[in-house]
Amino acid sequence: MPRPPVPDAESIAEPVVRLCQVEQRFARGVTALAGLDLDVRPGEWLSLLGPSGCGKSTALRLIAGLSQPTAGTVERHLPDTNALGGIGFVFQEPTLMPWATVEDNVGLPLQIFGVSRTEIRARVGDLIERVGLAGFERARPRELSGGMKMRVSIARALVAAPRLLLLDEPFAALDEITRARLNDDLLALWQAQGFTVVFVTHSVWESVYLSTRIAVFSARPGRVVAEVAIDAQAPRGADFRESAIYLSTCRQVSEKLAEAMR
């Protein structure tokens, strides 16, 4: 599968999202983010990497527009929320509706947008197929394994053809094997469809394997203290995990992370 072109920073006039000197302070007095500058560039896979509690998830919520910063600006260059081609969000938990079938869970965004029944059926069927859940259309979440639930969640995030996919440590609760398989499947979907990804994780290995760029966060209050671009061509697979560039990048990112926590 050919890799979509990931343009270099200089050639891009307009980032998808731009965070400028963002500060996020909560009512109970905790400052989660301070002085955060971050551009999300079209087509890239950007990982936000940092220790637990450094404000990565808070930054993701700001990018999504689910909360407003207490200082600084968040610019979003995306279509209106209530339409196709906007933002897809995958939480740490699958966050499915337990009473609804896989089909209905995946179709939720389209139902909200008021898309016609036939189009919903077509899109949902297609997405369920792509995430490898064919045959489980009528199943309820309780009947699925943890990995399968996460696949439903990913399918739901992608069904409305988002330009920006936000992932908040989606695989943290999964076992190693399921996690690796989901990584590869998600990577393939990204390569095929060319959306932009912002991926929150605390795994150096995972971020290097998946990303085109990693933003390393400092401890709280979080800001970006280092950026690492990963110039490895797709398709990334088992070979990439053993390549020199993978290992050296992991070492480099680990060092930056250690510095950030100092």
Added chain:
Amino acid sequence: MSRLQRWLSALGPPFAVILLSLAVWEGLVRWRHIPEYILPGPLRIAAALGESWPTLLSSLLFTLAVTGEALLAAVVLGGGLAVLLAQSRWIERSFFPLAVILQVTPIVAIAPLLLIWIHNVRLALVVCAGIVAFFPMVANTTLGLNSADHNLLDLLRLYGASRWQVFRRVRLPSALPYFLGGLRISGGLALIGAVVAELVAGSGGTETGLAYRILESGYNLQIPRMFAALVLLSAAGVLLWAALSGLSWLLLHRWHESALRREG
């Protein structure tokens, strides 16, 4: 294990305990020669039930009708109020205490007032029973509507869902298990409310419920008949509970109960 075997193993022990208790009761009454106006044995009660069956049956139907109407009113009004309360914290804080006051004031104390205000005795009974059944519906449904998954609510906000869409797609289904739990409690309470109200009203005439039969039998020292009415009341309570549990199972077992097939 076959279906029949499972039923037997589930229902066998409780039935055995009930039968044994009845046997001990009957034996005790006969052995100690307890007069029937103090404590009739189960066989005598069964006979009394047979003797007064037509009267008791019509009284049972009356009590059940009052209970059913009260429960329906509690569901509609209580559920409706819960929807209103769930709209904002401010509304909930303002109105919830009123519901609590209504709940904690003993219905026996309110019943005489209601009987003075409402001339139609039957309606007064329904109102009394409804007040008792009202609170669990409000409290449970409000809790249910507010306990929707916050991430799911965020997701809907992200997609620009309207208030109505959020309500219908997430809040209402999230509230369903809580609502049904409240319904089971309210069912039992409505029956108690109907009985208490009727005891206070002490109404006679053509249309009378089981509570009045109990009073009447007491005045006439027909203690076996009194027990027969009591047995019917218990049976009505059990039946109501079973029916509401069945409804709950019907609506929830696909997603809220266990016993589902698993992957591979």
